Amino acid sequence: MNISARIASSRPLATTAMHGRVEALRNQGEPVIDFSIAISHFPAPGPVLDAVATAIDQQRTMPYTSVVGALKVRENLSAKLRLENHIDADTDEIIVTNGAKQALYEALYVMTDPGDRVIVFQPHWPAYVATSRLMGLTPILVDLPDEITPAFLDTIEPAKVLIINNPHNPTGKVYTRQELEHILAWVERTGMQVIVDESYEHLIFEGEHVSFAALCDWRKVGVVTIFSASQSYAMMGWRVGFALAPKEIVNAMQTLQGPITAAAPYMSQLAAVAAFACGTPGEMMADYRMRRDLVVQAFSEVPWIIMHSPASGPYLWGDIRALTMDSVDFSEELLGASQVAVMPGDALGVPGFIRIGYISDDVATLMDGVRRIIEFGNAYKGV
Ligand code: PMP
Helix, strand or coil: CCCCHHHHCCCCCHHHHHHHHHHHHHHCCCCCEECCCCCCCCCCCHHHHHHHHHHHHCCCCCCCCCCCCCHHHHHHHHHHHHHHHCCCCCHHHEEEECHHHHHHHHHHHHHCCCCCEEEEEECCCHHHHHHHHHCCCEEEEEECCCCCCHHHHHCCCCCCEEEEECCCCCCCCCCCHHHHHHHHHHHHHHCCEEEEECCCCCCECCCCCCCHHHHCCHHHHCEEEEEEHHHHCCCHHHCCEEEECCHHHHHHHHHHHHHHCCCCCHHHHHHHHHHHCCCCCHHHHHHHHHHHHHHHHHHCCCCCCEECCCCECCEEEEECHHHCCCHHHHHHHHHHHHCEECEEHHHHCCCCEEEEECCCCCHHHHHHHHHHHHHHHHHHHCC
């Protein structure tokens, strides 16, 4: 059996691998509490379910749309961009994809050649690095500071592409307008293209989401902005997102997407239109805020963890360096001894931290899991 060198040297994504492990343990009857990823306990919004139910009632089960997505769908997404993101985009500057992941893969593929360098701030969503490596690119990992300043940016050697994740998984950082302006000045000076992943745009607790493309001439700079229904509307399994990009890039992404998946599923395209018309998911955000505050409060008296309250997103990013225990060992032993899965920071490029997804279970299970983490760490620390 020949497995290509290209893939043989790659590993499954740490996040999906951990999720798979949890599922396997659960199938063996182990009651694992899974904080390793964030799968919302909310259903998709009512209008999404209605839109799909209506299409089924009317037997509108269209086999394929054009690869970039149905025109009507892109018209609606263009209206969403104007209304919510203050971006004017034509329908041929939008491509509907099977989630943000496919958009990321395609954007990177068409903007780079093997051997090119891609700047990724860390901690990072593992897919940025895994996708870069699959394509023979060199990810340049740069520690994300609390505040992006021109002086900080000047220390980084430019690359072919810069990837920004705003709002940021896992820290919850919401980039300010000023930070984005500093980044814009830097990429304009250095000629870098930019991929901005705004998949968490609606999950903001504090601050304001500013789209990078709204601040600049994105066609000229070469900016691809990625959106997803997964996190904003609890639609992870619907596999739908979209990218906004200059027409040449959309055309190139289409050339790549055609032979792989063709269009995103039509039902999911309809669902995306209904979802993105919902705007900010108010009820869901009130629930997430309540959970975030409960968990941060529970950790606040624990001497071996620093848990800041995130400004956005479904994760908590805990600094456990005071525990003097390797974070991979921590995650492995916690899973074995206490049946709680967390993501070690190592998988996101920064050892000494753990990431906790806090939106999946009912609140009693969430707090039971938090209690088990605290008891596990306390026992190790002898407190
Ligand atoms: N971007 C980031 C940074 C994410 O963490 C996630 C969810 N894990 C996504 C995008 C969503 O990806 P998809 O649309 O492929 O589900």
